[in-house]
Each structure stands twice: as structure tokens, then as C-alpha cells.
Amino acid sequence: MSVAVAIVGSGPAGFYAADALLGKLPGCRIDILDRLPTPFGLVRAGVAPDHLSTKNVIRLYEKILDKDGVRLLGNVGLGRDVSYDELKRLYDVVVLAFGAEEPRRLCVPGEDRAGVVNVTDFVGWYNAVPGARDCAPDLAGVRGAVVIGNGNVALDVARLLAKTAEELARGDIAPPAAAAITAAPITDIWVIGRRGPVQSSFSFPVLSEFSGLVEAMALVDPGQLPADASAAEEAERRKKEKNLQVLKILAANSADDKPVRIHFAFCAAPVAVLGEARMTGLELMRNRLEGNRAVATGETFRIDAQLMVPTIGYRVSPIAGLPFDSERGIVANRDGRVEPGVYVVGWAKRGPTGVVGTNRVDSRTVVELIAADGPKAGKPGGGGLDELLRARGVRVIGTADWRIIDAAERARGRDARPREKLATIEAMLAVLDSEAAA
Numbered sequence: 001m002s003v004a005v006a007i008v009g010s011g012p013a014g015f016y017a018a019d020a021l022l023g024k025l026p027g028c029r030i031d032i033l034d035r036l037p038t039p040f041g042l043v044r045a046g047v048a049p050d051h052l053s054t055k056n057v058i059r060l061y062e063k064i065l066d067k068d069g070v071r072l073l074g075n076v077g078l079g080r081d082v083s084y085d086e087l088k089r090l091y092d093v094v095v096l097a098f099g100a101e102e103p104r105r106l107c108v109p110g111e112d113r114a115g116v117v118n119v120t121d122f123v124g125w126y127n128a129v130p131g132a133r134d135c136a137p138d139l140a141g142v143r144g145a146v147v148i149g150n151g152n153v154a155l156d157v158a159r160l161l162a163k164t165a166e167e168l169a170r171g172d173i174a175p176p177a178a179a180a181i182t183a184a185p186i187t188d189i190w191v192i193g194r195r196g197p198v199q200s201s202f203s204f205p206v207l208s209e210f211s212g213l214v215e216a217m218a219l220v221d222p223g224q225l226p227a228d229a230s231a232a233e234e235a236e237r238r239k240k241e242k243n244l245q246v247l248k249i250l251a252a253n254s255a256d257d258k259p260v261r262i263h264f265a266f267c268a269a270p271v272a273v274l275g276e277a278r279m280t281g282l283e284l285m286r287n288r289l290e291g292n293r294a295v296a297t298g299e300t301f302r303i304d305a306q307l308m309v310p311t312i313g314y315r316v317s318p319i320a321g322l323p324f325d326s327e328r329g330i331v332a333n334r335d336g337r338v339e340p341g342v343y344v345v346g347w348a349k350r351g352p353t354g355v356v357g358t359n360r361v362d363s364r365t366v367v368e369l370i371a372a373d374g375p376k377a378g379k380p381g382g383g384g385l386d387e388l389l390r391a392r393g394v395r396v397i398g399t400a401d402w403r404i405i406d407a408a409e410r411a412r413g414r415d416a417r418p419r420e421k422l423a424t425i426e427a428m429l430a431v432l433d434s435e436a437a438a
């Protein structure tokens, strides 16, 4: 009998855990569950549609899916189709790899006004994530857009809002999102950071892209740029210095050169969303830095904006029965151990930090612990789950089904667009049904 493993979540952390487990527990059988019918987590559902090369890592995950003993069980949600307790009863080892999908809230008055769109919905909309279409933002009257946050997700959102139809066509953006963005009368986009440029979490290649946008000019107030990055931690200083160089180049740009302006504004934090039913503007407080800390100055200012996307981080959505660290918004764990036989990896373990590759190291480290704990075979495993899901009428999307969906999406792609994603579960099931009928 072989050790039965359930991995919940088919994002990078889940795949790296599966790969490492195959090496450490030879002969183990691994079921990778995902609540979505499609695998690959945020590599498919989060990474920006114009960052195609980042998505090449999917080729590696596809190879893992082909390995003996590995099954994909898409369209199976923990807490929806199977409970945490049931999974523990069925599998010798459970690895939680379900990411952190709940966006952190700003907690400012007016945050619920139309025009304020949470980042999971916004990113899901342009990435054609099933369900996100229902949250499509109304960009028709949007002249000003504000993105709150100073990480790469903020840069993704600002950059995509600024792109032309031709620029957007060189990726796998959902066509309705591309059409809405290019039809919107946007002239000004703000990227707001509560602290300074040295404290921002931008990465150099993503920030550098702001020099080459066809119709948008990035602007920075040179007065907001420190002379150097000496305020950064030693280990980070070189990286921050490179970003500062990019911002200094952008600070020399002129506002009149292109029809769309992207304003990088540092040391400012939203205090109220203005308007009645719909957002018409944003009131912000100017901050000053004390060391690396932002301190409110009491001075406020306003910007005219009809769209706001806060990108200030994510939390795990709690699941019944699962130990939860509500302060940090993660699954409660000690170095990845949750309780006997249960482990956690990736964003669900450590919160929303790092890039795709960070999860490789993280998952490998946790798999070392799993192997050291010496799991024994004995529980029903996949056969037991199959029976339970059949009884509940759950339509499981396996690896072969995913490959049919993948081929259909690729076939819909044209020119520089590698694929056109199917945006609803119904459309995916229809493709599978017509293939089965053929």
C-alpha cells in the first residue's frame, strides 16, 4: 500500500510540493484538488496577461501532472465539495496549498461605493477567472483611476489600464476586459504608496516597463525621490538603488508628451472615498517618513478619480475546522506543520510574499518535514474521495479534461494571442461535453 496524499490547491506551491513528495515518498499517490476547473493557481489567474514568459513555468507543472501516481481533481473545493475533516479521514497526508485569495480592505469611509473594485475581482476579470466576469468594473465614465499599493500587483493593474488595444493584444487578456480598458476615457492613473520609493516592493523589470508604454507617460515628482537608497536594509540596497534610478529617469518625463499620464505618488494614504452612490474622487493624507515608518502629517489633498483598485495584500479565507491565525491571515502553522498529518505551503502558509520561485524553496522545505515525520499508508485515499464526490454529484475535471480545455483555448487564440481563455465553468463543461459527444 502506498501513502495517499491530498494537495489542496494547484498553484505553484502545490505543484512544487507534489514534485518534491514524489522524490521523498517513492510510490506515493497524489491527488491535487482545486476549486477551479483549471489548474496552476495565480500563474493562470493572477500573473498579468501581458507577462507571458512568466507563465512558461506551466510547462514544468504539466510534466508533474503526467507523472505516475499524480491526479488532478479540478472543480473540487475544500469546504465546498469536501470538508477538511473528510479529507483528513481519507488521506494519510494532507498538504494545504490553497493560497490567500481574500483581498485586504483599506478600511476607509466610502470603500463600498461603486467604482472601488477589489483586486481579486479586478485581476480575475482581466484574467478570465470563472465567476470574476460577474464583477466586471464599469469603466465607461472613468477618466481617473487610482491604484493603491506599491507592489508589483499595483504596477500590473496600472500598466494594463494604460495600454493600447495593440499592446493588450500581445497577451492572453480576456477580450471583454481589453475592450473595456481601451474604450474607457482614462487620462490619469495614480499609483499611491503610503511610504517612499525606497520602501516600495516594486521589482526592477516590472517598474522598467513604465518607460516604454505607447500612449502613457509615467511621471514622478523629483522632490519625492531621495538622493540614494541608504534607508534600505543592507541586503535590499542594490535592488532599491536600481528602482530609484528608474524613478529618476521617469521624473524627467513631461506630462504633455502622451495622452495618458501615470502619476507615481509616494508618502500618501487614502482617508476617504468621495461621491454619492459612485466614487467621484479620493481624499488622501500626506505622510512623512520617520525611518521606514509612515507618519500622517495632517495635510490632505484630493484627486479626481472614478475607479480605485486597492492592492494592499491578501489573507486566507477561513475554512471550517481548519486552524486559522486571524492576526496574520494565514493557516496557523509551525514551519508548515498544522496538525498531525496536515501541512501547509505557499501563500496559505506564509502570506502573500515572494515570487513564483519562492514557493519552490518553501514547498521543498515543508516536504523535508513531511518525510521526517514518516507518514504511514493506511487510509482509503483517492478511491474514497472519488466515491464521496460521485455521491455528491460533483463533476470532477481531471488531467485529460484539462488538456481538452487547454487545446480549445489555444485554438481560439490568434495572432500574438496564445490563447483565449474560457471564462465560465459552463463554457468549459460545454467543450468537454461536445468532445465526449464527437
Ligand SMILES: Cc1cc2nc3c(=O)[nH]c(=O)nc-3n(C[C@H](O)[C@H](O)[C@H](O)COP(=O)(O)OP(=O)(O)OC[C@H]3O[C@@H](n4cnc5c(N)ncnc54)[C@H](O)[C@@H]3O)c2cc1C
Pocket: 008, 009, 010, 011, 012, 013, 014, 033, 034, 035, 036, 039, 040, 041, 042, 043, 046, 047, 048, 051, 054, 076, 077, 078, 079, 097, 098, 099, 100, 101, 123, 153, 156, 345, 346, 347, 348, 353, 354, 355, 356, 357, 359
Ligand atoms: C495579481 C498577481 C500577480 C502576480 N504576478 C506574479 C508575477 O508576475 N511573477 C511572479 O513570480 N509572481 C507573481 N505573483 C505571485 C505568485 O502568483 C504567487 O507567489 C504564487 O501564485 C503563490 O502560490 P500558491 O500556490 O501559494 O497560491 P496560488 O497560486 O494562489 O494557488 C492556490 C490554488 O488553490 C486553489 N484554491 C483556493 N481555495 C481552494 C479551496 N478551498 N479548495 C480547493 N482549491 C482551492 C486556487 O484556485 C488556486 O488554484 C503574482 C500574484 C498576484 C496576486
